[in-house]
Amino acid sequence: MKGISIKDIAKQAGVSPTTVSFVLNGKAKEKRISEQVSKKIQKIAARLKYKPNQLARGLRTGKTKTIGLIVEDIANNFFASLAKVVEDEADKYGYKVLYGSTEDNTEKAKGLLEVLKYRQVDGYIITPTKNLDKEIELLQTAAKPLVLMDRYFPHVNSHYVVLDNFKGAYDATAHLAKQGYKKIAIVTIASDQTQMKDRLDGFTAALKDHKIPFSKSLVKRLAFDLDREAFNTEIKKFLTSVKDLDAVFFATNYLGIAGIESIRALGWQIGKEIGLVGFDDHDLFRLHSPSITCVSQPIATIGKHIVEVLMNELNHPSGSLQQMVLPPELIVRESSSRK
């Protein structure tokens, strides 16, 4: 039940394995293999449905045509959708994807990197966790092609493709202000990584520009690894603690979902009594009553750019650093309208 190897073809064609390899790799011309022999080999290979053993090839060439995709959580809608795009795009270049979720846990991320490394993936798409910068730098100095996504390390010179998180949060907050909300809070994740920092900065900048006084009490930073119940409890506690609060911006999709749940548990009218903007679009946001205004990421574009950058790096490592910051889109819905 073994697979067909190059030797089998060689035997049938009465030539050496070398010749078969040349022909099947399109080097017939270059290596001066006659049209005759070339055709014959092609035919036999097709008849036997020969597929090169990627392990052997990888061992010899050092290329596995596999990329590693490290996301925060493959079950999260945003990352799952992105994984789909990455899969499709990579496929166009003949690459397959090994994936893994970090749960935003640095140790898990290190473990994943190690596994991917000794599985000899050709390149990496990484959603880094906190403190993963050293590992990223190691990969860089080892000249491993890699692209960071969703977030990056400002002090590390790497390719990345991220959202303009500052603008996303700024637009969301400015929109709430323009809608007439006076006291706007943010619920975010306690993280100093760029994506979260930028969202918080965008929020405060928008407050400032709209002459809304900022106070630390308007910011709630939650631990990432709480469960849904705990998120709800914390959010309720926070929202009721802020005097005269009339709008809140949830800085991630899952916080937005927990936020909706919490606010409803409090019996507050979304939109009227409390304005709400979420992050990432979601069927729930679109179909909720009232529908939920959100900052939407251009997932297809992000995914395409990620793979494109990685493929460029894989095929002609130029040295020019690609650091892409893509614009978000504010999708205005009912949750940010007082009428």
Next chain:
Amino acid sequence: MKGISIKDIAKQAGVSPTTVSFVLNGKAKEKRISEQVSKKIQKIAARLKYKPNQLARGLRTGKTKTIGLIVEDIANNFFASLAKVVEDEADKYGYKVLYGSTEDNTEKAKGLLEVLKYRQVDGYIITPTKNLDKEIELLQTAAKPLVLMDRYFPHVNSHYVVLDNFKGAYDATAHLAKQGYKKIAIVTIASDQTQMKDRLDGFTAALKDHKIPFSKSLVKRLAFDLDREAFNTEIKKFLTSVKDLDAVFFATNYLGIAGIESIRALGWQIGKEIGLVGFDDHDLFRLHSPSITCVSQPIATIGKHIVEVLMNELNHPSGSLQQMVLPPELIVRESSSRK
């Protein structure tokens, strides 16, 4: 920048690569390598942070410690959540996962199988598409460990882990009947695969048991590959075409979502004017107003069983066929209550 190989360790320890291999594979005792040498090799390996090259190992042993996961759509909440469980469980056994989405397209599925095959995955977890039975049988006769999920082929003797779809649909429909809905329709996908067939059968069986007359006009079977707009158009057309319709069962999660959207576009009151039950739980179903009754799959359990069955097959191919049918849970919410 090459990796550390067994030869490097051998050189440093002043022994042969063979010895190193024996020691690092825990065969020191068995192969009578002295405690002394053994310790020394371990130490050096640890110091150099040696990681075996999986390609070389795979080439020699034929085992890659990789499994292929073929789902319908990794961006779909159900499959993404399952992929997460599979990833976690497989990791416990030291396996990594290569994934791919079929979009329910047989050609894409065949392509994925081929790629996974010549990447020498050790086992397969497959959400089969229509007409994939021949390929599955080929894998079976080649003694490749595989587990089907979500659906299976009744005439193919393979392991599978699926939901009791009949019961899911039966319970949903019976529940609607008991709630007093008199004319209940089903919106499903035009597919003859088991999961869809069983859901339709469960629906009709429940109608019969509750003395509700069945008619073909109560069944709408939509093409899988429509986009959201087209789903909505078709669903609206169907719902308005059935006289005195007062409840509808949507047989997949995305149909349920499209259904909610469509019914709202028609201006009908979900629950009161039209009862609604969906398939698979979803944040949207939980938080929609009114909340949506649904048939929920035990995703964690399913995922664990899938991996367990596959690992058993990988490690001690016994021959005993595992065909697991897991019970769904009907989560009753407001969309199926008339009050």
Next chain:
DNA sequence: ATTTTTTGCTAAAACGTTTTACTACTTCAG
């Protein structure tokens, strides 16, 4: 008629492991 060039192909090494079949030395039994 010799040398050079071109043509068409192949032998063998290499990638990093695992595994089989051995060797050389020591110890023990009789």
Next chain:
DNA sequence: CTGAAGTAGTAAAACGTTTTAGCAAAAAAT
């Protein structure tokens, strides 16, 4: 003192490719 059994390890082949270096025959050039 001999032969058998045990001990501690190694050499070499194998997995299936790719690639370097080169060989023999034919053709072209001198």
